[in-house]
Structure formats: C-alpha cells, structure tokens
Amino acid sequence: METTESIDLQRASQILKLLGDKTRLTMMKLLESHDCCVCEFVAIFKMSQPAISQHLRKLRDLGLVKEERRGQWIFYSINQEHEDYPLISSVLHHLPDQGSSIEELEAQGLRICCE
C-alpha cells in the first residue's frame, strides 16, 4: 500500500502548481481576508473577465475555493474544509498581506463592493 503516499504527493503537487501562478496565489491571499466577487478580481488584476473566470475555475476544480451566488453576483471564498487546507493555509501565511492593492483601488475610487 505505498500508493497512499504517492497519491498525497501527487495531490500536493497539483495544489502547489495551482498556487504557483501569481494571479491565483494573489487571489487566494485576498480571499484569506474577505470573500470576493468576480468583478472585484477583474478590477484588481486589470485582466479580462474570462481570464479571471478561468483561474477561478481551476481553483474551484481542485476544491480550493467555494462559490456562492448572492443575488446578482457570485462570491468566492476559501474552502476551509479542503483535505489539504492546512497546507494551503500555511503557504498563505508566509505571504505579505495584500491590503495595499485594495487600498490603491480605494484611492482611485475603483474599489468595487458588490453587496
């Protein structure tokens, strides 16, 4: 039964590959502080909506984030029930807070809050 361990490493590397993209990593760090809707990400990353949507899909496909519709918008949040949440969380804790990117948007009046 050595497959158990290899599956774990397999899964861990998949997760790390997802986090090994600056956009997705920043998304996760932002989600650590508050739930975000897609349009907030679009504003923050100055990236096309489909590009954002596709990154979110990858995160969702591996269960790193959950989606929840609130009226007109779909909010994303970190899935703390993920089997490997301890790994994910500890990675995020090593990253600098992303407050500044939000503040920048506030300053420019571009901060979007969909609720």
Place this chain on the structure above:
Amino acid sequence: METTESIDLQRASQILKLLGDKTRLTMMKLLESHDCCVCEFVAIFKMSQPAISQHLRKLRDLGLVKEERRGQWIFYSINQEHEDYPLISSVLHHLPDQGSSIEELEAQGLRICCE
C-alpha cells in the same frame, strides 16, 4: 514602494511553481532527510539522467538547492539560507515522509549510496 510586496508574491509563486511538479517536490522531500547525488535520483525516479539533471537545474537556478562535488559525484542538498526557506520548509513539513521509496530500493538491492 508597493513594489516590495509584489516582488515577494512574484518570488513566492515562482517557488511554488517549482514545487508544483511531483518529481521536484519529491526530490525536495527526499533532500530534507539526506543529501542525494544525481544517480540516486535517477534510480528512485526511474527517469532518464538528463531529465533529473534538468529538474535539479531549475531547483538550483532559484537557489532552492545547493550542489557540492564529492569526489566523483555531485551531491545536492537543500539551501537553508534561501530567503524563502521558511516557506519551503513549511511546505515540506506537510508532506508524507518518503522513506518508503528508499526502502523499496533497498529491498530490491537498488539503493545507491555513492559515498
């Protein structure tokens, strides 16, 4: 000077991308327990020597591992002086021990020890 933070995330995502490959992640986990020479990796991963060498180069290029020649062989070890070693180390601590892959080789008489 908000560039500092974005450089950090940039660097973190580069590191995570490197770790987001099963072969390299396993290499790092193995190196956590003991220094390895290239031929040991070749035996463990049942992969061509150039393939191993290229993975090691990527890890070396970002400073995650150090190389050291010992006689005929080149041994790799984890670079604990890496600026982001705390991140790297905490990722590795979440992974299952790789003792079994070594034991398997021992059992088959394939374990290579170059010293």
Place this chain on the structure above:
DNA sequence: TGCGTATATAAGCATATAATTATATGATGC
C-alpha cells in the same frame, strides 16, 4: 417578456514546460 448586467464556457493561438536523444564536460584510474 425582453433587456442589461454578471459570469461561464468554447475555440484558437502563442508561449512554457517536461520529456527524449545526442553530445559535451569533468573527474578518476590505468
């Protein structure tokens, strides 16, 4: 019902990645 907004999906394309094979370099021992 029909329109506008928010989001997702599909198709296409350019670039990145990881493997292979072939070749080069560098140390050891005769």
Place this chain on the structure above:
DNA sequence: GCATCATATAATTATATGCTTATATACGCA
C-alpha cells in the same frame, strides 16, 4: 594521455498553460 564513469547541456518534440475573442447562460428588473 586515454578510457570510463558521473553529470550537464543542447536540440527537438509533444503537451500543457494562459491569454484573447466570441458566445452562452443565469439572474434581476422594467
């Protein structure tokens, strides 16, 4: 110096990734 072993590099190829544009879906409201 030459042969051999250990490792690195180069060139090539197949596949994966991330973006773009175009289109589909789903909700909210008049």
